[in-house]
Amino acid sequence: MPTSRAADTHSTDPLDILQQVFGYTAFRGQQGAIVQQVTQGGDALVLMPTGGGKSLCYQVPAIARHRAGHGVTLVVSPLIALMQDQVGALDELGVSAAFLNSTLDGDEARRIERDLLAGRLVLLYAAPERILTPRFLAMLDSLHERGLLGLLAIDEAHCVSQWGHDFREEYLGLSELHERYPTVPRIALTATADDHTRADIIERLALAEAQLFIASFDRPNIRYTIVEKADAKKQLLRFLADEHEGDAGVVYCQSRKKVEDTAAWLKSEGISALPYHAGMESEARRVNQDRFLREEGIVMVATVAFGMGIDKPDVRFVAHLDLPKNIEGYYQETGRAGRDGLPADAWMAYGLADVVNQRRMIDDGEAGEDFKRLQRAKLDALLALAEAHDCRRVRLLAYFGEHSEPCGNCDNCLHPPETWDATEAARKLLSCIYRCHQASGFGFGAGHLIDVLRGKRTDKVVQRHHDTLSTFGIGADIAETQWRSVLRQLIALGHVQSEGEYNTLSLTDSARAVLKGEITVTLRVPSEAPKGRSRRSSGSSRGGAEKPPPLPLDEAGLQRFAALKAWRAEIARAHKLPPYVVFHDATLAEMAREAPDSLDALAGVSGVGAKKLEAYGSEILRVLAVNAG
Structure with missing residues (x-):
């Protein structure tokens, strides 16, 4: 790692460092205030969206404090990819940085440890499980005793919270750092944290006295689009062909098998697609990740294990073929698009099966009932976003406590969905659920209920005598796809819930008001993605083998x-x-x-x-x- 003693004589002013080292003339948003707080020795908890410039919030203070003689900044980082990317970037800037992780051989690791103990490093990146080993803590003790431990930066701080979307047990031990080194300033950073998660971060990391910085969660360059599933793979292919031909992007799937199948299928369709999931050999994962980072136009098909800490700025889209667990997960995953501030897309296809699967995973989990109740509420908030008639961005930002106006850059703003008064249809469906349960003593799944509504005498319907119910055939005038849309939206509205191993449907307490006609039910008209949205047809395509530059050029x-x-x-x-x-x-x-x-x-x-x-x-x-x- 390069080391420059001359750097110690350089300015310790954060703005000078920003200009001289990073080449930027001014801080963005709250960056300046955060940097000032930490550089002067204060603690900070920073909530800032992906692409908002979180790394500068500790890298600039790290350089300033090192130049002032305070020593190294330790960066707690959960992923090898993040460490390697950041250290490579700092090396290019002439900043002495290193990481300690499993990719190093013994000689390399010992050399970095010598540089660390000699005070030559400005930043050192390591994972929490390594940091909390006796050997590593002994090195930190030595640095601290000599006044050479300048700052503790905890990245991806939401990992400390069991209420968050990416809980990692090893993060729980990080409170020991503050107990051992109470005078060393700390900065904890995350891109997503609702009230529960934020409170957990503050408690578990003992940050009650830290100054809280909450940046706007708005990513105005990202266009949000959510479509109803109708052959999701073909919908994805159409989205890529129309708007992102040749672009780099990420496609998220829930299962490893679906990742493999989707990547192979996209490749067969002429798209440079690669798989990534935890079940692959580590070397295969590394090779695919390197290709994604270093080559242009790669589409990574992955489980959510991929992406955290990836700094690639030119990801032009993030697509979901399965519903995420909650809004925090959705927000962080979609936030991996457009980190360079240029136009990007967050596209998702979802259907009734997604809702049922996510609820089943919550119900079948081993967590306590309080945790399950919170996870159901978080899923409900995501469903409400998916089924919204109004601005997606307004709802998304409201979840994080931020008021906004309609954005003009989501599918609902650009192509307002048609709605219909579905009160009578909803009452028919709710009545059918009630009558079938009353007749048989247990619940039934979506397919059977829709068969009853549409008057189809299947073997199961006849065997259960449901063709004799008053609700048999009362919905024959509505197509099966529309009934599925009604059911999905009633689940999102909280009037219907799925239960048990077989995902049977039952009524919630709020269904009574609908059945009595006390409330009006307005639903979206089922439709696929709006027609004519292609950015290429509007003259602002990001597609094509030769990408247009970020600025207009002659x-x-x-x-x-x-x-x-x-x-x-x-x-x-x-x-x-x-x-x-x-x-x-x-x-x-x-x-x-x-x-x-x-x-x-x-x-x-x-x-x-x-x-x-x-x-x-x-x-x-x-x-x-x-x-x-």
């Missing part, structure tokens, strides 16, 4: 942009780094537009720090000169 600018991308690809291969770690597309596009002809002019481009200017400045100017147009 013909000469486009030539310079292409040349810079080709140069960046060579550098990335030589350094064994993802291309975006060298420079983001937005930085290359600004270079291509401004065409700087001197190092001073190049230094004014956003994202060009001092180390990158020194390392690459002359080569960039050469590329620009050759392609001056």
Whole structure:
């Protein structure tokens, strides 16, 4: 790892560091206040969306405190991929950083430990289970005794909460760090935390005295679309072909088998798709992840095990073929799209089976009833989002306690759904559920109930004598697909619930008011994705083998942009780094537009720090000169 003693004489002012090291002229949003709090030795709990710049909130203070003689910043990170990505990026910036994890051999690990104990590292990344070993704590004790433990940064802090969407038991032991080193400032960061999770983070990490920073959870560049399942794979293929041909993206599936099947099917359709799930050999996972990070246009089909800590900025879409567990999970997974601030899509297809499966997983879990009750409530909130007639973003942000106005950039805003007065249909369905249960003494599934409503004398209907019920055939005028939509929406509204091993349906207390006609039921008209949404047809496509740059460029600018991308690809291969770690597309596009002809002019481009200017400045100017147009 590179070390520069000269760096100790540099400014400790956070804004100077932001400009000199990272190449940015100003902090965004609350970054400046967070950095100031931590740099001055205060604790902070930071809730900031994915792509909001969380890493700068501890990296800038880490550099400032190291230059001021306070020593190393320890970053608690749950994933190897995150550590490697961040250390690679810091190395490119000339910041002495390292990680300790299972990918290192013994000699490499010992060398990094020597650098750590000698105070040469600015940041060290490690997982909680390694940090809490006696050997590692002994090293931290030594640093602390010499005043060389400058900051503790706990990334993905929601992992400490059993109420959250990604609980990790090893995070529970992190409170020991504060007990051992009470004078060392701490910053805990997460992209998602509802009230329960936030309270748990504060309690378990002893952050009651920390200053709380809550950034806006809005990701205005992400377009949210949720469609009803009707051959989900073909719907996905149509979405990719119409709007994201050649783009990098992630497709989430619930099961490992579905991941494998979907990746193979997409590949057969000519899409560069790779699978990723915990059941694969670790080397196969690593190879696929590296390809996703380093190559353009890869579609990763994955379980939710993939993505946390992945810094790839140009993911243009996240698609869900199965319903997530809750809004926090949905928000964090969709937030992996468009981290560069450019247009991106969050697309999901969901149906009645998704609802039933998620409820069954909650009911069959080994958790206590209080936990199950909370998980059901969280699922209900996600269902309400999926079935909403109004702005998706307004509902999504309201879940996190943030008020907003209709966004104009979700499917419901762009193509307001048709609705219908489904009160009478709802009463018929609820009556059918009640009558079938009353006649047989137990509940039935969706298919059987719809057969009764539509007057179909199947063997099961006749055997149970349900063809003699008053509700037999009273819904013959409504198609099966529409009945399924009605049932799904009644479950989302909380009037119907699924129960037991066979997912039988029963009425909730609120169903009584519907049956009595005391409330009106307004539902969405069943439909697939709105027609004519293709961004290509509207002139703003992100598709195609040659991606348009992030900034408008003339013909000469486009030539310079292409040349810079080709140069960046060579550098990335030589350094064994993802291309975006060298420079983001937005930085290359600004270079291509401004065409700087001197190092001073190049230094004014956003994202060009001092180390990158020194390392690459002359080569960039050469590329620009050759392609001056």
